[in-house]
Amino acid sequence: xxxxxxxxxxxxRYTPDVCVTGAGPGGIAAAVTAARQGAKVLLLDAHTMPGGxxxxxxxxxxxxxxxGINFLPGGFGQEVISRSMAISxxxxxxNCGIPLHAEQLKLIYEDLLTEAGVELLYYSRxxxxxxxxxxxxxxxxxxxxGLFAVKAKVFIDGTGDGSVAAWAGAPFEMAPLxxxxxxxxxxxxAGFDWKAYQAGGAFSHNDDKMPELLTAAFKDGSLSxxxxxxxxxxxxxxxxxxxxxxxxxxxxxxxxxxxTRGLVESRRLLREYEYFYRQNISGFANAEIVDxxxxxxxxxxxxxxxxxxLVLEDFKARRxxxxxxxxxxxxxxxxxxxxxxxxxxxHKKLFKGTSCGKGESYGIPYRVLLPRNVSNLLTCxxxxxxxxxxxxxxxxxxxxxxxxxxxxxxxxxAADKNCTPREIDVQLLRxxxxxxxxxxx
Ligand SMILES: Cc1cc2nc3c(=O)[nH]c(=O)nc-3n(C[C@H](O)[C@H](O)[C@H](O)COP(=O)(O)OP(=O)(O)OC[C@H]3O[C@@H](n4cnc5c(N)ncnc54)[C@H](O)[C@@H]3O)c2cc1C
Numbered sequence: 001x002x003x004x005x006x007x008x009x010x011x012x013r014y015t016p017d018v019c020v021t022g023a024g025p026g027g028i029a030a031a032v033t034a035a036r037q038g039a040k041v042l043l044l045d046a047h048t049m050p051g052g053x054x055x056x057x058x059x060x061x062x063x064x065x066x067x068g069i070n071f072l073p074g075g076f077g078q079e080v081i082s083r084s085m086a087i088s089x090x091x092x093x094x095n096c097g098i099p100l101h102a103e104q105l106k107l108i109y110e111d112l113l114t115e116a117g118v119e120l121l122y123y124s125r126x127x128x129x130x131x132x133x134x135x136x137x138x139x140x141x142x143x144x145x146g147l148f149a150v151k152a153k154v155f156i157d158g159t160g161d162g163s164v165a166a167w168a169g170a171p172f173e174m175a176p177l178x179x180x181x182x183x184x185x186x187x188x189x190a191g192f193d194w195k196a197y198q199a200g201g202a203f204s205h206n207d208d209k210m211p212e213l214l215t216a217a218f219k220d221g222s223l224s225x226x227x228x229x230x231x232x233x234x235x236x237x238x239x240x241x242x243x244x245x246x247x248x249x250x251x252x253x254x255x256x257x258x259x260t261r262g263l264v265e266s267r268r269l270l271r272e273y274e275y276f277y278r279q280n281i282s283g284f285a286n287a288e289i290v291d292x293x294x295x296x297x298x299x300x301x302x303x304x305x306x307x308x309x310l311v312l313e314d315f316k317a318r319r320x321x322x323x324x325x326x327x328x329x330x331x332x333x334x335x336x337x338x339x340x341x342x343x344x345x346x347h348k349k350l351f352k353g354t355s356c357g358k359g360e361s362y363g364i365p366y367r368v369l370l371p372r373n374v375s376n377l378l379t380c381x382x383x384x385x386x387x388x389x390x391x392x393x394x395x396x397x398x399x400x401x402x403x404x405x406x407x408x409x410x411x412x413x414a415a416d417k418n419c420t421p422r423e424i425d426v427q428l429l430r431x432x433x434x435x436x437x438x439x440x441x
Contacts, residue, residue, distance in 0.1 A: 011148050014148075014151075015151050016040045016119070016152050017039040017411075017412070018039045018152060018154045018155075018156060018411040018415055020043045020408075020411075021044050021158060022044075022157065022160060023045035023047075023050045023051070024053060024381055025052060025397045025400040025401050026052075026158045026381025026404035027381065028112070029402075029403075030158055031118045033075070033412070035113075035116040035408075035412075037409065037413070042118075044121045045120075045124065046124065046125035047122065047295065053295070053297055053298070054102075056294050056295040057296065057297035058188060058291070059100060059397070060186060061234050061244070062398065063398060064330050064398065065398040067329045067356060067358065068358035072329065072439055073326075074437035074438055075437035075438050076401050080109075080401070087101075088104070099236035100236060121141075124143045124148075127140050128140040131168040131374065134374050138150060139164060152376075153415040154377070154420075154421060156377070156378045156379070157383060160301070161298075161301045165383065168371075168373075169373050170371035170373050170374050173303045174300075174301060174303065175300060177250040177252055178337060181335040181392070182248055182251070182335055182336075183266070183298050184245070184246055185262075185267065185296055185297060187243040187270055188289065188290050188291040189240060190288060191286045191287045194283060197233075197283030197284065199283075200283060204231055205348075206348070211341070213281075214227075214276075222279070223272050223273070224269075225339070229335060229343070229347065230245060232244065233245065233277075243270075246269040246270055247335065248261075248266050248296075252301075253298040254301060263296050266292075266296065270289055270292060299335060299392075301383070302383055304385060306367055306379065307385075308321075308367035309387060310364065310365065310384075310386045311390060312332070314363070315354065315390050315393065318361065318363075319362055321363045322365075323366040324365055325364055325365070325402070325438065325440060326405075326433075326440050327439060327441065328364060328394055329356040330399065331352070331354045332350055332351065332390070333351055362390075364403065366429065368403070369385075369406060369407050375420045375422060376421070380400065380407035381395075381400040381403060382395035382400060406429070409433055410429050413425075
């Protein structure tokens, strides 16, 4: 491919102690935690809202936040959940999922960021990383006003895709596109009769009725893509429900052409599913899709290789680590790359086989946040150093809060001590995380 070399003077417009790129659940937890420790924190996002996938991609439900006994994302996660429950009045301490109301969540996140004194910038897309000999000198952003640079003591990668780390020269892994988890454009539904829906008994690939209805629709062509993995629709207020339905396969989240294809295909599929629900699903005869994600819901892209890679054996052994900064317990939820019924059965087997019992969880070592080959950088959220199995567990929102909170605390300590995140006193980090409610052994 033809290349160009382009030189330009770029203003260093911000000089925070800690620069967090990406305001998803991981990046927000990192920014708030670091700012509360007294660090001057800048949080930048390419998009126009906080929350990443959890708001912009309209993810409908929060995955487990307890192990049945302990509150796993203690600290930042507990605050978000408490504020959310105070608004919605919903509480389910037993485990899985309070429904996510994107508008409420955006406000909660922005309140937390403002109260902590984080400087927040939307419309700021990471465009380049200026790194030399494993040290990030500046990160560079494209905004409506042009390019600007940020010089910080410590950088935190909350992009989900690990873009800061990869562009700074950290090694990473990414599944081949014929194996990578499919993406989903989540949707917002209104005009349903929820009681009739619940009485109807057709919800997801896990019940008896939905698979038969789907198979019939694949046969008569009203659903054009044969996809037997159907997660379903979840009520998120009295008026609306969130759909985690449709999959687009082989999307490369680091490639604009692939992402665009994913969005266009998803919107076409959503129209088909709206018809399918109206025709087949009890309570949905008059329902309509009133909105869909402003970002494609990407489950999997780069996993940045760190000083330790957390793998399935660690998960299965419910392993403890001396540098543990959190614990988590969600099953390995690898959405199948091919939507056959056999694949869905395999998925169910893996999901069940990796489910944790009451009080069980696996440890998350600090080292998974330390990208190899780069000294002044931490990762958080879904790009931390794991194999595909642990990724498919830890990638959900409470998992991202846990790694985000730890990255923010470590970043603040490193900035304060004028050292790299790799050089901090890990026991000090653990003590400080415990003080704010972090849960680990
Ligand atoms: C379809 C789908 C369904 C899901 N369902 C659930 C569920 O039911 N429950 C649950 O708990 N979890 C669920 N998840 C998982 C969860 O939502 C995500 O894994 C989680 O949000 C990842 O958090 P993160 O902070 O790592 O990154 P993200 O949420 O991906 O946020 C990354 C942020 O970085 C920004 N960014 C990216 N690149 C750049 C750049 N170059 N410059 C500046 N900013 C950038 C983005 O705009 C975004 O705001 C689901 C995910 C998907 C995709």
